[in-house]
Every structure is written in structure tokens, then in C-alpha cells.
Amino acid sequence: MVDQPIGRRNFLKGAGAAGTAAAAAMTGGLSACAEGQTPAQQAQQNAPASEPMMTLTPTEAAFLGAAYDTFIPADQYSPSGTDCGMVVYMDRQLAGAWGTGARFYRAGPFLQGKPEQGYQLALTPREFFAAGIAAANDWSRRTYGKDFDRLDPAQREEALKTMDAGKAEFTDFNSKYFFDQLYESAMEGFFADPIYGGNRNKVSWKMVGYPGLPATYASKAAEYRGKKINLPPQSIADLS
Amino acid sequence: MGVTRLKRTDAVIIGVGWTGSILARELTKAGLKVVALERGKFRTPETDFALPHIRDELKYAVRQELILDPSLETLTLRHEINETALPFRRWGAFMPGMGLGGAGTIWNGMTWRFAPFDHEMRSHIAARYGEGAIAADQTIADWAMRYDELEPFYDRFEKLCGTSGQAGNLRGRLIEGGNIFEGPRQSDYPNPPLTPSRGGELFARAAKNLGYHPYPTPSANLSREYRNPEGAVLNPTIFCGHCDRFGCATNSKASPNSTILPVLLDEPLFELRCDSWVTQIVYDKAARKATGVRYVDTASGEEYEQPADLVLLCAYPFSNTKLLLMSGIGAAYDPATGRGAVGKNYCYQVTGQVPVFLENEEINPFMATGANAMNIDDFNGDNFDHEGLGFSGGALIFASPTHGRPIMGRMTPPGTPRWGRAWKEATAKWYGHAFTIHASGANFAHRHNYLDLDPTYRDKLGNPLVRMTYNFRDNDRKLSAFVTGKAVEIAKAMNPTILGAPMPRRGNFHIVPYQSTHNTGGTIMGADPGTSVVNRYLQHWDADNLFVIGASTFPQNPAPPPTGAVGALSYWTAEAITKRYLAAPGRLV
Numbered sequence: 001m002v003d004q005p006i007g008r009r010n011f012l013k014g015a016g017a018a019g020t021a022a023a024a025a026m027t028g029g030l031s032a033c034a035e036g037q038t039p040a041q042q043a044q045q046n047a048p049a050s051e052p053m054m055t056l057t058p059t060e061a062a063f064l065g066a067a068y069d070t071f072i073p074a075d076q077y078s079p080s081g082t083d084c085g086m087v088v089y090m091d092r093q094l095a096g097a098w099g100t101g102a103r104f105y106r107a108g109p110f111l112q113g114k115p116e117q118g119y120q121l122a123l124t125p126r127e128f129f130a131a132g133i134a135a136a137n138d139w140s141r142r143t144y145g146k147d148f149d150r151l152d153p154a155q156r157e158e159a160l161k162t163m164d165a166g167k168a169e170f171t172d173f174n175s176k177y178f179f180d181q182l183y184e185s186a187m188e189g190f191f192a193d194p195i196y197g198g199n200r201n202k203v204s205w206k207m208v209g210y211p212g213l214p215a216t217y218a219s220k221a222a223e224y225r226g227k228k229i230n231l232p233p234q235s236i237a238d239l240s
Numbered sequence: 241m242g243v244t245r246l247k248r249t250d251a252v253i254i255g256v257g258w259t260g261s262i263l264a265r266e267l268t269k270a271g272l273k274v275v276a277l278e279r280g281k282f283r284t285p286e287t288d289f290a291l292p293h294i295r296d297e298l299k300y301a302v303r304q305e306l307i308l309d310p311s312l313e314t315l316t317l318r319h320e321i322n323e324t325a326l327p328f329r330r331w332g333a334f335m336p337g338m339g340l341g342g343a344g345t346i347w348n349g350m351t352w353r354f355a356p357f358d359h360e361m362r363s364h365i366a367a368r369y370g371e372g373a374i375a376a377d378q379t380i381a382d383w384a385m386r387y388d389e390l391e392p393f394y395d396r397f398e399k400l401c402g403t404s405g406q407a408g409n410l411r412g413r414l415i416e417g418g419n420i421f422e423g424p425r426q427s428d429y430p431n432p433p434l435t436p437s438r439g440g441e442l443f444a445r446a447a448k449n450l451g452y453h454p455y456p457t458p459s460a461n462l463s464r465e466y467r468n469p470e471g472a473v474l475n476p477t478i479f480c481g482h483c484d485r486f487g488c489a490t491n492s493k494a495s496p497n498s499t500i501l502p503v504l505l506d507e508p509l510f511e512l513r514c515d516s517w518v519t520q521i522v523y524d525k526a527a528r529k530a531t532g533v534r535y536v537d538t539a540s541g542e543e544y545e546q547p548a549d550l551v552l553l554c555a556y557p558f559s560n561t562k563l564l565l566m567s568g569i570g571a572a573y574d575p576a577t578g579r580g581a582v583g584k585n586y587c588y589q590v591t592g593q594v595p596v597f598l599e600n601e602e603i604n605p606f607m608a609t610g611a612n613a614m615n616i617d618d619f620n621g622d623n624f625d626h627e628g629l630g631f632s633g634g635a636l637i638f639a640s641p642t643h644g645r646p647i648m649g650r651m652t653p654p655g656t657p658r659w660g661r662a663w664k665e666a667t668a669k670w671y672g673h674a675f676t677i678h679a680s681g682a683n684f685a686h687r688h689n690y691l692d693l694d695p696t697y698r699d700k701l702g703n704p705l706v707r708m709t710y711n712f713r714d715n716d717r718k719l720s721a722f723v724t725g726k727a728v729e730i731a732k733a734m735n736p737t738i739l740g741a742p743m744p745r746r747g748n749f750h751i752v753p754y755q756s757t758h759n760t761g762g763t764i765m766g767a768d769p770g771t772s773v774v775n776r777y778l779q780h781w782d783a784d785n786l787f788v789i790g791a792s793t794f795p796q797n798p799a800p801p802p803t804g805a806v807g808a809l810s811y812w813t814a815e816a817i818t819k820r821y822l823a824a825p826g827r828l829v
Contacts, residue, residue: 114748116752183659184630192302208671209671236295239291
């Protein structure tokens with residue numbers, strides 16, 4: 001991947017700047033979201049986190065944090081994506097079997113196909129995100145003069161929309177393709193069982209009213225039908 | 241490396257899903273020694289589908305833990321014969337199963353019978369609308385047995401599963417609340433229907449007000465405790481919303497693992513070998529006999545030959561087709577000439593959807609099973625007049641969430657941003673107040689939709705992948721537009737707060753968005769050895785002791801899910817073998 005040294009230095013130097021994931025990464029300690037607090041309080045407590053990464057470089061972690069915080073901003077529904085653990089989630093995913101290409105047909109030749117033929121690159125998810133983040137930051141520097149995580153919230157929003165529309169001109173990379181995978185990773189990290197590191201304190205499940213597991217409604221299916229079910233969600237850890 | 245030749249057995253079975261399990265059970269009952277080869281892992285509900293870890297959406301639904309690993313074997317796709325096929329590097333549109341129980345482990349449990357029309361599609365359409373109603377490139381065909389011949393075997397499969405449903409036609413008597421369009425059934429479902437969901441209830445009420453005939457899904461997720469004829473006990477469903485892509489933690493979903501395998505694994509005449517990937521059916525062309533199979537033990541890499549008097553090909557449609565092509569049994573289909581039959585008439589499912597958003601209704605999408613929808617058959621098959629419509633066939637239209645798993649089971653109204661505060665607000669607001677009306681439509685066989693061996697891409701063992709040449713055709717797009725329109729009509733009758741964007745199938749077949757794992761054809765049944773692979777007993781035309789069983793034998797894909805018919809055909813063939821073939825081995829037709 002292309003990791004510009006100047007970008008790295010700026011990233012480190014700018015660690016104290018407001019509004020960047022890098023800034024968040026340099027201050028505060030890890031704490032889990034706690035019960036009985038507003039999401040804003042939880043977010044403050046969570047204000048993370050020099051969390052150790054298994055595979056992501058600081059530049060990559062900052063990029064993902066900025067993207068996830070744009071997708072999932074802190075509000076009355078949940079803390080920010082970073083504070084929900086989504087960067088931790090993605091770091092573990094990319095470091096693990098999925099990231100290194102498990103359950104993925106990787107025999108060549110690798111030819112460009114129609115969109116309807118799906119993913120046809122040789123890259124594993126780890127390689128894909130490395131290349132995609134580098135290409136996105138490269139484009140961001142050409143367009144805005146700085147890496148994506150250094151953009152202000154309005155610029156981040158605009159940059160992601162441009163990628164989503166496939167109009168961000170990445171070098172050797174389809175920006176829409178990258179965006180779709182980035183977006184998918186955000187939804188997975190935010191809504192997956194907290195055992196994976198994102199969705200800390202089951203915030204997304206509380207947000208939508210998903211009761212998690214074990215979900216035994218056998219005798220209550222008729223009784224509950226059409227009525228609000230208010231059950232605190234249970235995760236794998238709660239039942240282990 | 242040498243091939244180790246093993247001791248002969250009476251019958252060898254390739255693939256241990258629904259068909260393999262049923263055939264193994266029936267053949268051992270008849271006293272045959274059966275070796276069953278399953279390329280996936282051994283698994284049991286107690287250890288592999290246990291709480292709490294089985295309820296892990298990321299692992300099972302998103303990363304597809306119980307699905308065929310594409311790095312071992314996948315398919316290639318091209319839309320037209322002049323294009324280059326490329327591999328499905330990940331599954332999307334559909335997901336073949338893998339492991340003991342096969343796709344039968346991870347299904348949703350919808351257990352339909354096909355209607356009499358579905359068994360006689362070609363002759364029925366020609367009789368009602370004239371030969372001209374069937375386009376020259378529609379290679380549809382009648383089944384090789386009628387509905388009333390298969391009826392007792394549909395019944396056996398329902399009793400094996402403990403199917404929970406409401407009869408609509410009991411020995412010719414129509415019963416309101418059941419599916420009045422179904423073929424006459426000789427006996428009722430073994431268990432009463434499931435409690436409908438709120439979504440199903442709302443759909444049924446709207447459909448009924450429009451004059452349609454809603455009925456509950458015949459469900460293999462059970463409504464009460466049930467002991468099946470094999471002695472296996474199944475529990476009532478708990479509506480946990482983890483059916484498709486998951487194994488069942490509570491033994492409430494009928495699967496090979498819950499209904500037959502517990503009995504088979506104690507059967508001395510039955511020998512199961514997992515991690516055993518069959519690569520070839522050994523064929524004596526002069527004698528027109530299969531003499532056994534070759535397989536690779538994937539744990540050791542050792543290759544074996546298992547001789548057998550009977551060979552039963554019971555894998556998924558792609559593998560059934562591939563093994564015949566790799567073994568040189570029967571002529572490969574040639575779309576240019578229309579000759580040859582292996583690989584012919586590959587079909588899929590033509591679907592359509594429309595979401596509805598009802599702000600004052602608590603839908604509780606997570607309180608669901610894979611099969612407690614309400615359905616209508618008013619636009620299925622030929623239950624409506626097709627004159628002037630420009631297409632044949634129809635769809636089952638149904639509604640109910642099958643789960644509320646939050647990574648994949650969320651909906652927001654049209655116009656909602658994809659992220660940010662507004663997205664979060666809409667997601668929080670609508671998660672519990674929306675569901676989708678689905679259409680599951682027929683797919684008519686087309687001369688350019690077929691399977692063969694890919695010239696370039698290989699599986700993990702170095703053998704060719706199956707190449708799918710497939711696209712939606714004119715009939716499919718018109719059918720989808722029509723039935724999606726009917727779904728919208730019902731949606732509007734619910735007075736939704738917001739009507740979602742209708743999604744008929746348009747354009748090319750796309751391998752990424754999930755549509756349905758209902759893949760059929762490739763080894764079709766028929767009355768003519770020139771245009772079909774197997775006869776009406778699913779016996780191969782070119783080898784009397786080789787039977788090919790499963791949805792690969794469907795001449796085309798009717799609208800409802802295929803598993804009920806797959807189970808029925810398994811019992812049908814088992815009876816032909818045990819009652820007729822064993823007494824006088826030879827061609828049954």
C-alpha cells in the first residue's frame with residue numbers, strides 16, 4: 001500500500017486536533033459502556049482509547065474511525081462508532097480468518113467482470129482494505145489537501161457520498177466498490193453480537209429494540225403478537 | 241498415489257442431506273448395507289447447534305459457517321454463451337449447504353407440495369392456451385409422474401417432518417383457511433399450523449379483503465411436540481428467528497439431523513464417512529453399469545474406490561450434474577443443437593419484493609420462524625387466466641418476517657439516508673414496524689440456461705468447476721413485474737404509513753444480493769432418454785443401477801420452495817428401488 005510518510009507524520013503530529021479519530025486514539029482509556037447511563041454519558045466514559053491493534057496501522061485505524069464515526073455519530077441512540085468498538089471489531093476481523101481470505105475462492109485468472117458477477121479481485125479483505133484506505137486517503141489529499149480522518153464532519157460526509165456514488169477517482173481502484181465494503185463492515189460491526197468487539201453494551205440492539213437471544217417465545221407468540229416487547233437484550237456473553 | 245480399493249457394499253450414497261438420509265434409511269430397512277459419503281464435517285445438534293453460540297448472526301448468517309466453503313468449490317457464471325464465465329468468489333444470490341445434513345440443516349422449513357399443474361406444466365399450458373403459448377426457446381417439460389402418483393410420498397415426507405399446516409383440499413373437499421388451490425391430499429397435515437405472526441396476520445387480512453385465499457405456510461418448524469414415524473421426537477418451535485443459515489438449537493426444525501440421522505447412526509447396516517469428497521462415479525460403459533465411486537478423504541488426502549451394486553447420487557443439483565459430466569455418464573447438453581441432456585434446464589427462482597412500513601403496528605420481526613408466513617396461491621401456477629399477459633406461470637405471494645436479525649434484517653423507508661443521525665433515527669423508528677411482502681415465482685426452462693464444466697476454473701482438488709450459463713429471460717421479467725404488482729396491491733390494501741419501493745427482478749441475474757437457494761435441473765427426469773437424464777423412477781437412462789435424486793431432476797422450477805417435492809421424490813425412488821428394483825435389477829421403465 002501507499003502510506004505516505006508525510007501523512008503518517010501529520011497524523012501523529014495532529015493527534016491532538018479536535019474531531020479526528022486519531023485524537024481520540026491518543027487520549028483516555030478503554031471503558032465499556034455502562035448500564036443506566038445516557039448514550040452521551042457512555043460516550044464520554046468510553047472516550048477511548050489507545051486500544052492496541054492487531055493488524056491495522058495507525059493511519060488505517062484513524063481512517064476507519066473517522067468513517068465509522070460519520071456513519072454512526074454519537075447521539076441519543078448510541079455513542080459514536082469508535083466508542084462502540086467498531087474499529088476494534090474491524091481490526092479483529094481483518095486480523096482473523098476472514099481477513100486473510102477464508103471462505104473465499106482465490107484461484108485465478110483474475111479478470112474484470114460485469115458488476116453482476118460480483119467481487120473478482122485477488123485481494124483478501126485485509127489486502128483490500130489496506131489498498132482501499134490508501135487509495136481513499138490519496139484521493140482525499142488530492143481533493144481536500146489532507147487525509148480523510150483530518151477532514152471536518154461536513155467534508156467527511158461529502159467525501160463518503162462521493163465514494164458511494166462511485167465519483168471519487170481513486171487510483172487503480174473503484175471507489176464505489178471500496179465504499180460498499182466499508183459500509184458493510186460498519187453495519188456488521190455495529191449490529192453483530194458484542195463478542196466481536198463492536199456494539200459494546202449492545203447499544204445497537206437497544207437502539208432498535210432487538211432482544212437478542214435466547215428469544216424463547218414459544219408459549220407467548222400469540223400473547224405478544226402485535227404488542228411491544230420490552231426485554232433487555234441478551235448477548236452470547238450474557239448466556240455463557 | 242495409488243487408489244485404495246475398498247470392500248464392496250450393497251449401496252453407496254453420495255451426499256447426506258435430505259435425499260441421502262431418506263434413501264439410506266429406506267435401503268437399510270430393506271436389509272441393504274449402505275455406505276454414505278459426505279464431503280463436509282460430521283455434526284450433531286447437541287454439539288454443533290448449541291446455545292448460545294449458534295445464535296451468532298455474524299458467524300452463521302453473514303460469514304456462512306454452515307454453507308459450502310467457496311475456497312473448496314464454487315461455480316462460475318456467465319449470462320450468455322458468448323461470454324467468459326467468472327467464479328462466484330463468495331456466495332450471494334444463493335448458498336449451497338455443506339456438512340452432515342446438507343442444505344436440510346440450514347433451511348427455513350417451508351414444506352410445500354407442488355400443485356398438479358406443476359407436474360404437467362407443458363401439456364397443461366398447451367391444452368389451455370395452445371402450443372403457441374410456449375415459446376420455442378422455452379424447454380419446459382412435464383414431470384415424469386403425476387401429482388396423484390406422488391401424493392402418498394409427499395404425505396410421507398410431511399409425516400417425517402411433522403409438517404404443521406392447514407389442509408385446503410382434503411380428498412377433494414375444499415377447506416377455507418387452507419390452500420384451496422393445492423392438489424387433493426389424502427390426509428391432513430400431521431400438526432396444526434403455526435400461530436401466524438402480526439405481519440402474516442395483516443397480510444392475510446388485506447389479501448382476504450381483496451378476495452384472495454390466504455393460508456399458513458406448511459412449516460417444518462413444529463407447532464407442537466411430535467414423534468415422527470422413525471421415533472424421533474421434535475419440539476414445538478420457540479419462534480427464535482434463527483432458522484435459515486442456522487442449525488436448530490431446540491430440535492424444533494425438521495432436518496436430516498433431527499428426523500432421521502439419530503436413527504441411522506445407530507443402524508448397523510449404515511456406515512457414514514464424512515470428509516469424503518466423491519470425484520467420480522466409476523462407469524462401465526459397455527455393461528451400462530456404475531460399479532462404484534472414487535472419493536478423496538479430505539482429512540488425509542488419500543484416494544479410495546468404493547465398489548457398490550447400487551450408486552445413489554444425492555448431492556445438490558450442481559454436484560449431481562458435475563459428477564455425471566466428470567464421469568462421462570450420459571451426453572452433455574449442447575445449447576446449439578439442443579441435443580444431450582446432462583446440464584440441461586438449469587432453473588432458479590424468480591422473485592420480487594415490496595416492503596411495507598406501518599407505524600402503529602408492532603411487528604416484532606425477531607419473534608419468527610422461517611416458515612410462519614401467510615400466503616396466497618391466487619397468482620400461482622395457472623390459478624389465474626394468462627390470456628394476453630405475455631407470460632406463463634406465477635408466484636406464491638407471502639408475508640411475514642422470517643427473522644429480525646439486526647445485521648441483515650433492518651429496513652428504512654425510501655429516501656432515508658444510508659448513514660448518520662437521520663439513518664439512525666429511521667432505523668430505530670422502523671425496525672419493529674416494517675416487513676416485506678415476497679413473491680416466489682416459477683422459473684421456466686430456457687434453452688440457453690444450462691450447466692456444464694468450466695474450461696478454466698478449478699476446485700480445490702483440481703477438478704473443473706460447474707459453469708452456469710444463466711440469465712433471467714423475457715418470461716421471468718414479465719412474471720416478476722406482474723406478481724410484484726399484485727404484492728403491491730395487497731401492500732396498499734394494508735394502508736401502510738409508507739409503501740416501500742417495489743423490487744421486481746429486472747436486468748441481468750446478479751450473483752450478489754441474496755434471492756433464494758432454490759437451484760434446480762441439470763439431471764432432469766422425463767419419458768424420453770434423448771431429452772432427459774433419468775426416467776420416472778429417477779433411474780439413469782444409461783445405467784440401471786444409478787439413481788439421481790433431488791431438485792436436479794425437476795424439468796423446471798415451480799414457484800414454491802422445492803424441499804417438499806425433494807422429500808417426496810426421495811421416498812418415491814426409495815420405494816421403486818426396494819419394492820421393484822431389488823426383486824429384478826434392471827431398467828424400471
